[in-house]
Amino acid sequence: MSNLITRRGLVTGLAIGAGGLLSGxxxxxxxxxxxxxxxxxxxxNYALQRLLQDRTALAExxxxxxxxxxxxxxxxxxxxxxxYARHLATGFADWxxxxxxAVARPQSFSLSQxxxxxxxxxxxRHDCVEGWSAIxxxxxxxxxxxxxxxxxxxxxxxxxxxxxxPQSNGTMYYESIDLVDAYHPQTMLxxxxxxxxxxxxxxxxxRLRVERQLGYKQAxxxxxxxxxPSLAGIYGGGGGYWEDAAGYEWYAGV
Amino acid sequence: MPNKAIEGxxxxxxxxxxxxxxxxxxxPTRLWHWTNAVAIIVMLMSGLMISxxxxxxxxxxxxxxxxxxxxNPPHFPGWATIPSTYNLSLARHxxxxxxxxxxxxxxxxxxxxLINRHIPRDLTLSRAELAPAHLWxxxxxxARLKFPTGQEALRFNVLQKITxxxxxxxxxxxxxxxxxxxxxxxxxVMHWPLDLLGGRSSARSIHFVCAGLIAxxxxxxxxxxxxxxxxxxxxxxxxxxxxxPPDPDETRPPSRALAEDMS
Numbered sequence: 001m002s003n004l005i006t007r008r009g010l011v012t013g014l015a016i017g018a019g020g021l022l023s024g025x026x027x028x029x030x031x032x033x034x035x036x037x038x039x040x041x042x043x044x045n046y047a048l049q050r051l052l053q054d055r056t057a058l059a060e061x062x063x064x065x066x067x068x069x070x071x072x073x074x075x076x077x078x079x080x081x082x083x084y085a086r087h088l089a090t091g092f093a094d095w096x097x098x099x100x101x102a103v104a105r106p107q108s109f110s111l112s113q114x115x116x117x118x119x120x121x122x123x124x125r126h127d128c129v130e131g132w133s134a135i136x137x138x139x140x141x142x143x144x145x146x147x148x149x150x151x152x153x154x155x156x157x158x159x160x161x162x163x164x165x166p167q168s169n170g171t172m173y174y175e176s177i178d179l180v181d182a183y184h185p186q187t188m189l190x191x192x193x194x195x196x197x198x199x200x201x202x203x204x205x206x207r208l209r210v211e212r213q214l215g216y217k218q219a220x221x222x223x224x225x226x227x228x229p230s231l232a233g234i235y236g237g238g239g240g241y242w243e244d245a246a247g248y249e250w251y252a253g254v
Numbered sequence: 255m256p257n258k259a260i261e262g263x264x265x266x267x268x269x270x271x272x273x274x275x276x277x278x279x280x281x282p283t284r285l286w287h288w289t290n291a292v293a294i295i296v297m298l299m300s301g302l303m304i305s306x307x308x309x310x311x312x313x314x315x316x317x318x319x320x321x322x323x324x325x326n327p328p329h330f331p332g333w334a335t336i337p338s339t340y341n342l343s344l345a346r347h348x349x350x351x352x353x354x355x356x357x358x359x360x361x362x363x364x365x366x367x368l369i370n371r372h373i374p375r376d377l378t379l380s381r382a383e384l385a386p387a388h389l390w391x392x393x394x395x396x397a398r399l400k401f402p403t404g405q406e407a408l409r410f411n412v413l414q415k416i417t418x419x420x421x422x423x424x425x426x427x428x429x430x431x432x433x434x435x436x437x438x439x440x441x442x443v444m445h446w447p448l449d450l451l452g453g454r455s456s457a458r459s460i461h462f463v464c465a466g467l468i469a470x471x472x473x474x475x476x477x478x479x480x481x482x483x484x485x486x487x488x489x490x491x492x493x494x495x496x497x498x499p500p501d502p503d504e505t506r507p508p509s510r511a512l513a514e515d516m517s
Contacts, residue, residue, distance in 0.1 A: 019333075022299075022333060022336070022338060023338075025296075025299075025336045025337065025338075025348075026336075026337050026338050026339075029336070029337045029341075029344050029348070035344075035347065037351070038347040038348060038351040039347060039351075040351065041347065041350040041351030041352075041353065041354055042347070042350065044354060045350060045437075045439075049437075049439040049440065049443070052443045053439065053442055053443050057442040057443060058442060059438060059441065059442050060441055060442075060445045060448070062315065066315055066316075068316045068318065068320070068321065069320070069321075070320040070321075072318040072319055072320055125315065125316060125438075125454060127436070127438050127454065128308070128318070129307075129342065129346070130307040130308040130342065131304065131305075131307060131308035131458060132308050132310070132312075132317060132318035132319065133315075133316045133317060133318065133454050133455060134316050134318045135315060135316045211438065211442075212438050212439045212441075212442045213438060213439065214438065242343075246342075246343050247343040247344060247347070248342075248343040248346075249343070249346065249347075249350075253437060253438060253439025253440075254350060254436075254437040254439060254440070
């Protein structure tokens, strides 16, 4: 039996096997059911991190000297469309933040109102899904303060952030987080970076900071926050632009 | 039968002779070997795709395009990545699913290995083995591709032990710790691993270097299996049965079965 297996035969077999394995992996990756199986990894990570994390466990905060010399901008750097251009030209004087959906008292805040609310400052690390990271100081209003004004209803499970930057497929950027992250002490709508008003490339005039998740969750140019019981009816149902457009994880804590 | 497996120098087992078919690798070892092999290969290849998304490695707490990388990994070609065309999100799904199999597989292997005494018996180094003369002899044997025969072939030699200990107890655990540290959610649970490693960009660099070490180990491991006799070696990791290579000093003529194996 063993003389059927020669060294040369085995090496050839391994090479063919490896090639087959590779195209097999591509086929598996295109299979919806297999992708669902792979996504159990994400569900597991979400469940495990929520289990191990204290609800208010903070992301690490750094000293001013540990900041990145330059905070890299990524994604939209200049939102397209006339609306944003008009806001930019007027210094965001009539930019409003709307909070609605499953809330008892829908709210509309002007930018100046938001800036007079109690602010939090934190120096945190921004981790992009691609692998790079940058540290900056953020100043903004804790999201909890805004949500409490609107009194989120008991049916709500998530908040969806609707943004002002149109994407290549025509939709505006959107993201969502669960209420654990929405009420987390470090979660804020930031209006300043490194003690200066947010520049356009970093999300002027308001962007989300949700420090225990990756960069694509940190929605920029936020205009509206909608409390919802389910993400099923929001665009593609994945809970965010990159989730729907390219299959990225909704839970981006890993 | 599993209790009689000769994964090393078990004093309770009689001395097998060259040509004899012996039970060498127990079921837990074989199961872990193959599940881990699949997990590691998937993680290496999906990891190369993830590297392609930002092929720059930095040292310290942060690092992005505007900072100075200490190393720029090459762009890895499609035949080396999962999936074979650029898709960061799908590569991450592969990577983070198999991470569970990899991490809990290693944990189970370590626990079972301690309970069934595989680790203390076969994967510990004695003072005699570490003697410079012994080490040097083993290095010379390896350089001459002189593979152990007879009983010697049934226990791990010292270079093999050092390699396995390094892989199982240093490199693989370091891959897990550095991998976990890349998760901002995990860092909120505990950030002492990051503090120890010198920051997230450092952890990412160490993760990449360890993956490279594992890739090197796989090349070495497969090469040695091919040189030592792939049929016998691979069979021993599938069925557990290993044919003892004949000792040239043995007077007993080799059996017919042995002659077939050596062909």
